[in-house]
């Protein structure tokens with residue numbers, strides 16, 4: 304078993320990590336960190352559990368530690384759900400101290416030697432771990448993309464079989480994406496907010512890094528253009544998005560590409576039976592009905608029409624955050640990087 308910790312374990316994404324790591328066959332959850340506000344107290348006393356999944360009792364007595372390198376000395380790997388302001392320096396320190404970091408935070412995603420990985424799309428980018436090691440780092444940082452970007456890129460991945468130059472996306476993002484304290488009820492109830500700070504820029508840049516080519520030393524961004532418009536909607540979990548891509552192939556060919564899409568691995572504990580669920584019904588996918596498919600790890604695609612136009616949906620705190628990081632760690636372990 305690999306000894307692991309969760310950084311920022313009391314937050315929206317941290318709680319998802321705790322949920323997904325309960326009874327994990329490869330990872331033994333033994334350290335939980337948070338801010339000084341929570342440190343020194345048992346997790347069961349400081350966490351305000353808000354997930355629609357049962358609270359895992361086996362973590363109640365773990366005493367929350369402050370987020371320092373010293374408190375992680377028994378961990379081989381940590382999952383980071385820290386706010387970006389603290390993740391930037393802490394994740395660097397932790398990786399330099401010889402610990403593997405799988406991070407959700409945006410801080411290091413675009414660093415040239417840090418892999419930004421979706422296992423089904425660009426597993427070869429893990430080669431950047433060797434680039435970090437070659438420059439003398441004992442541990443490493445691997446990141447997963449922004450929650451909307453993950454859903455978008457998984458929906459684009461089967462289209463790599465065709466030629467395209469332009470992708471446009473309009474998101475409808477759940478409020479859990481803003482964290483527990485993120486958006487007041489008075490702002491989002493009976494409303495749509497057509498702005499999520501720096502989300503559009505992240506979708507437009509991260510997509511090209513993930514779908515870019517790794518040449519053994521660096522990633523060359525993919526050559527197509529992405530244009531994003533991001534909106535907050537009154538949904539608890541599940542980011543939905545309308546997508547337009549200039550693929551010219553007939554819809555039947557595109558649907559075949561979705562229906563036959565398979566990941567380049569078959570043995571990771573959190574991988575869903577289906578990476579992509581393709582719908583033919585005219586009114587699917589919908590967040591309430593489809594976000595928990597494949598334990599929250601399946602991306603749903605529907606309304607595939609000429610143009611090419613379609614709708615994609617994924618669970619933002621599972622496939623878009625904690626689940627993405629755990630799947631990355633499983634890939635990393637299966638490729639003997641730990």
Ligand SMILES: NC(=O)C1=CN([C@@H]2O[C@H](COP(=O)(O)OP(=O)(O)OC[C@H]3O[C@@H](n4cnc5c(N)ncnc54)[C@H](OP(=O)(O)O)[C@@H]3O)[C@@H](O)[C@H]2O)C=CC1
Nearest residue numbers: 311312313314315316337338341384385387408480482624
């Ligand atoms: N929510 C989502 O869908 C997604 C979030 N992310 C990213 O994941 C990260 C976490 O987001 P989220 O869970 O929503 O945030 P929350 O605000 O819900 O949780 C933040 C966590 O970090 C801890 N923390 C806060 N300040 C410090 C500090 N100075 N030192 C150590 N720990 C600290 C908090 O501990 P305490 O309880 O003690 O304050 C808490 O555990 C962010 O980087 C976010 O951008 C990424 C993708 C999607």
Ligand SMILES: N[C@@H](CC(=O)OP(=O)(O)O)C(=O)O
Nearest residue numbers: 407409449450476480481499
């Ligand atoms: N901004 C995302 C959540 C998030 O924290 O994204 P990032 O990890 O890229 O900062 C949302 O609002 O739904």
